[in-house]
Amino acid sequence: xxxxxxxxxxxxxxxxxxxxxxxxxASIGYFxxxxxxxxxxxxxxxxxxxxxxxxxxxxxxxxxDIAFELGSLGAKSNAYTSEEATVYYGxxxxxxxxxxxxxxxxxxxxxxxxxxxxxxxKVILEEIALYEDRPHIYLxxxxxxxxxxxxxxxxxxxxxxxxxxxxxxxxxxxxxxxxYSPSNMVLVAAGNFNWDVFVSDAEKLCGHWQRFxxxxxxxxxxxxxxxxxxxxxxxxxxxxxxxxxGPSDQDDLRYPLGIYANIVGDSTGSRIYWELVDSGLxxxxxxxxxxxxxxxCVLAYACTEPERLDQVTEILKRVLRESTDITQEELDxxxxxxxxxxxxxxxxxxxxxxxxxxxxxxxxxxxNLEEEIEKVKAISLTDIKSAQxxxxxxxxSEFRLIPE
Amino acid sequence: xxxxxxxxxxxxxxxxxxxxxxxxxxxxxSLMIPTGYIYDGNDKIGASILLTELxxxxxxxxxxxxxxxxxxxxxxxxxxxxxxYYTTYRGSLLSENITEALALVADMVQRPKxxxxxxxxxxxxxxxxxxxxxxxxSRRVMTELGKLYYPDPFGRSSLGEVxxxxxxxxxxxxxxxxxxxxxxxxxxxxAGNINAKxxxxxxxxxxxxxxxxxxxxxxxxxxPERKMHHIGTDSSQLQIAVAYPSVKFGEDQYYVARVTxxxxxxxxxxxxxxxxxxxRGLCYSVYLSHSASGLSGANVVYAGTxxxxxxxxxxxxxxxxxxxxxxxxxxxxxxxxxxxxxxxxMSEESSGSRAVSNSIDWWWLKRIRTLDEIQGAxxxxxxxxxxKYLEDFPVGMPMIVTLGSKSLxxxxx
Numbered sequence: 001x002x003x004x005x006x007x008x009x010x011x012x013x014x015x016x017x018x019x020x021x022x023x024x025x026a027s028i029g030y031f032x033x034x035x036x037x038x039x040x041x042x043x044x045x046x047x048x049x050x051x052x053x054x055x056x057x058x059x060x061x062x063x064x065d066i067a068f069e070l071g072s073l074g075a076k077s078n079a080y081t082s083e084e085a086t087v088y089y090g091x092x093x094x095x096x097x098x099x100x101x102x103x104x105x106x107x108x109x110x111x112x113x114x115x116x117x118x119x120x121x122k123v124i125l126e127e128i129a130l131y132e133d134r135p136h137i138y139l140x141x142x143x144x145x146x147x148x149x150x151x152x153x154x155x156x157x158x159x160x161x162x163x164x165x166x167x168x169x170x171x172x173x174x175x176x177x178x179x180y181s182p183s184n185m186v187l188v189a190a191g192n193f194n195w196d197v198f199v200s201d202a203e204k205l206c207g208h209w210q211r212f213x214x215x216x217x218x219x220x221x222x223x224x225x226x227x228x229x230x231x232x233x234x235x236x237x238x239x240x241x242x243x244x245x246g247p248s249d250q251d252d253l254r255y256p257l258g259i260y261a262n263i264v265g266d267s268t269g270s271r272i273y274w275e276l277v278d279s280g281l282x283x284x285x286x287x288x289x290x291x292x293x294x295x296x297c298v299l300a301y302a303c304t305e306p307e308r309l310d311q312v313t314e315i316l317k318r319v320l321r322e323s324t325d326i327t328q329e330e331l332d333x334x335x336x337x338x339x340x341x342x343x344x345x346x347x348x349x350x351x352x353x354x355x356x357x358x359x360x361x362x363x364x365x366x367x368n369l370e371e372e373i374e375k376v377k378a379i380s381l382t383d384i385k386s387a388q389x390x391x392x393x394x395x396x397s398e399f400r401l402i403p404e
Numbered sequence: 405x406x407x408x409x410x411x412x413x414x415x416x417x418x419x420x421x422x423x424x425x426x427x428x429x430x431x432x433x434s435l436m437i438p439t440g441y442i443y444d445g446n447d448k449i450g451a452s453i454l455l456t457e458l459x460x461x462x463x464x465x466x467x468x469x470x471x472x473x474x475x476x477x478x479x480x481x482x483x484x485x486x487x488x489y490y491t492t493y494r495g496s497l498l499s500e501n502i503t504e505a506l507a508l509v510a511d512m513v514q515r516p517k518x519x520x521x522x523x524x525x526x527x528x529x530x531x532x533x534x535x536x537x538x539x540x541x542s543r544r545v546m547t548e549l550g551k552l553y554y555p556d557p558f559g560r561s562s563l564g565e566v567x568x569x570x571x572x573x574x575x576x577x578x579x580x581x582x583x584x585x586x587x588x589x590x591x592x593x594x595a596g597n598i599n600a601k602x603x604x605x606x607x608x609x610x611x612x613x614x615x616x617x618x619x620x621x622x623x624x625x626x627x628p629e630r631k632m633h634h635i636g637t638d639s640s641q642l643q644i645a646v647a648y649p650s651v652k653f654g655e656d657q658y659y660v661a662r663v664t665x666x667x668x669x670x671x672x673x674x675x676x677x678x679x680x681x682x683x684r685g686l687c688y689s690v691y692l693s694h695s696a697s698g699l700s701g702a703n704v705v706y707a708g709t710x711x712x713x714x715x716x717x718x719x720x721x722x723x724x725x726x727x728x729x730x731x732x733x734x735x736x737x738x739x740x741x742x743x744x745x746x747x748x749x750m751s752e753e754s755s756g757s758r759a760v761s762n763s764i765d766w767w768w769l770k771r772i773r774t775l776d777e778i779q780g781a782x783x784x785x786x787x788x789x790x791x792k793y794l795e796d797f798p799v800g801m802p803m804i805v806t807l808g809s810k811s812l813x814x815x816x817x
Contacts, residue, residue, distance in 0.1 A: 332478045
């Protein structure tokens with residue numbers, strides 16, 4: 001049977017573990033509460049750039065040592081950065097778990113070598129160029145920047161070619177010293193591993209990390225209503241993104257509104273799907289809540305042919321505005337979809353690790369799948385109606401991307 | 405330890421494969437039908453894709469919405485798609501609902517409504533999907549590479565062609581359905597927390613009376629001459645896609661090819677990643693993959709880089725491809741093996757991976773490989789085997805496709 005444990009080291013590093021003895025692998029991840037929203041304008045892109053630098057050498061390992069060691073462990077390892085968090089993780093066969101823990105822990109104290117820094121900057125600039133060539137990603141990045149204005153929740157994860165080019169190694173060191181306190185992260189393990197050994201190894205590997213104060217601007221954001229159209233050369237399809245205020249990651253209204261968004265905007269079988277995708281009007285269309293730390297938004301997106309963009313946008317808005325007549329049948333169906341996804345997602349150790357890590361970063365709680373399932377099950381039509389009254393899904397900002 | 409696997413081939417030619425995975429709550433199914441877009445007529449490329457999509461628009465006594473709702477009410481995450489050689493119906497769900505889910509699949513493949521009123525909608529989605537492919541440079545370059553590298557019909561785009569989709573009529577779809585949606589040679593693979601005996605009985609009941617003829621795969625024609633092609637566009641990056649021959653799935657050197665692909669592109673330690681990205685910072689994305697079916701095999705290389713650094717990227721890639729022979733260390737070999745081994749074991753944890761992998765094994769090999777067999781084969785690969793493989797399958801003159809604002813020069817491997 002699975003069992004969940006937690007422990008906090010004296011320097012504030014939180015440890016959480018879910019032991020699943022029947023698992024054939026074990027996953028481990030460092031979840032750091034830092035992302036693009038914690039950057040100054042001058043630092044735009046630095047969280048993501050630093051994430052790359054964690055693989056580029058420590059006091060005792062070169063970049064190649066890290067790459068080769070991950071290879072020798074057969075580790076399925078990677079990292080990602082969002083507006084809210086930076087995560088370093090890996091999965092291995094149980095016999096390599098301790099070695100992976102040791103390696104990842106060393107990586108979290110990077111050398112930030114100048115030569116590696118200059119080289120990796122080129123890779124980041126390539127990554128920015130790559131996403132500039134992907135129309136829908138390009139639109140999302142532009143739109144968030146515009147919608148959130150000076151509020152940090154909309155800061156672009158990649159930064160711009162100009163901002164990344166200007167970042168120096170010392171600025172990155174300062175950012176690291178400001179954000180990577182052990183008290184600002186959680187180390188999570190899930191799968192087939194030994195909790196006691198994990199804790200004692202963490203003490204040895206991370207116990208000496210210096211703790212310092214960290215903070216984050218979590219001011220609420222009321223949203224704005226703006227309309228903007230971007231153009232891009234050499235594209236065929238058009239895209240529209242609507243953004244409106246939504247529940248934050250701490251707001252319990254995220255449960256009823258999440259279900260509501262599923263009924264109205266899931267990528268299949270939702271009201272938007274039947275109106276826009278099943279009918280062939282839009283290639284894809286969906287709506288969802290996008291909760292953030294202290295604030296949040298609702299997003300609705302569609303991709304279609306340029307000549308149908310007006311029509312598709314109008315239908316999208318109409319469905320979102322007029323869906324006040326949710327039926328019990330729709331509610332039950334949405335719950336089944338959501339609950340099945342939750343159970344299937346929790347089946348692999350990687351899925352449990354992610355749920356535990358993000359839950360702690362966002363709400364400082366231990367993720368309990370059974371409790372979450374009960375919360376979803378308990379939502380009634382009345383709950384949805386009153387949540388909808390608070391977030392009526394109608395004060396849209398509208399962003400479009402069309403061929404030049 | 406491997407899970408218990410049961411197989412049974414019914415009188416109509418359908419093979420049912422069941423794997424019991426008692427630690428899970430889920431179950432996954434994968435139905436493979438022996439028809440795909442390589443069978444589409446030259447002026448109707450994409451018809452099979454359209455047909456498969458249309459089978460989800462109502463089947464049995466349910467119309468399109470009722471069918472979709474029935475899947476959702478069972479919590480099934482499902483997908484249907486026509487591929488090259490076969491058409492698949494796949495899904496994942498909680499194991500208690502498997503029989504009801506299979507009943508919906510049985511309706512789709514045996515009793516679809518194929519509503520004429522929905523054809524234009526599906527057609528519109530497919531045509532838009534092609535436009536989106538053109539808007540995504542890395543997807544586009546790989547699509548173009550397939551078309552140029554393989555003899556037709558084996559390199560066709562998985563999205564179909566604009567003209568073919570426009571030309572296809574309901575009568576064409578009905579004809580494809582009547583002649584090619586056949587259980588003869590089809591495979592239904594189910595893996596997860598199931599009672600194999602009970603699920604087998606339900607599956608026999610649902611699919612046992614399905615009838616159809618066996619379909620033969622067309623022979624490969626003349627392979628196109630391999631050379632460089634350039635497609636001019638205005639994108640920020642230049643896309644590079646390369647293909648050259650390798651072993652087929654199931655052939656003697658298959659595992660040697662897998663281990664070799666790992667040496668180039670496994671995890672973060674592969675030579676292409678190290679030389680192109682880590683040491684020179686030329687790319688964000690660069691990889692080599694061994695792409696194999698039971699009928700052909702190829703090594704496929706991809707890189708996306710800014711235009712001014714593209715020539716150096718191409719040169720470094722081919723230097724590395726040409727340099728491997730005689731230079732593989734034991735440590736390097738061990739890393740590639742460890743990486744493959746851990747992927748194998750981890751895939752044993754997922755019902756979806758098992759269902760798909762069992763069905764593909766049966767499709768090409770007519771048996772299921774055991775974990776021990778694959779691990780043993782990987783373990784036994786030596787550096788001599790790798791050198792021999794590199795000799796047997798040299799890079800030579802590969803097919804190279806570049807897409808972007810400038811063409812490149814190929815200087816040899």
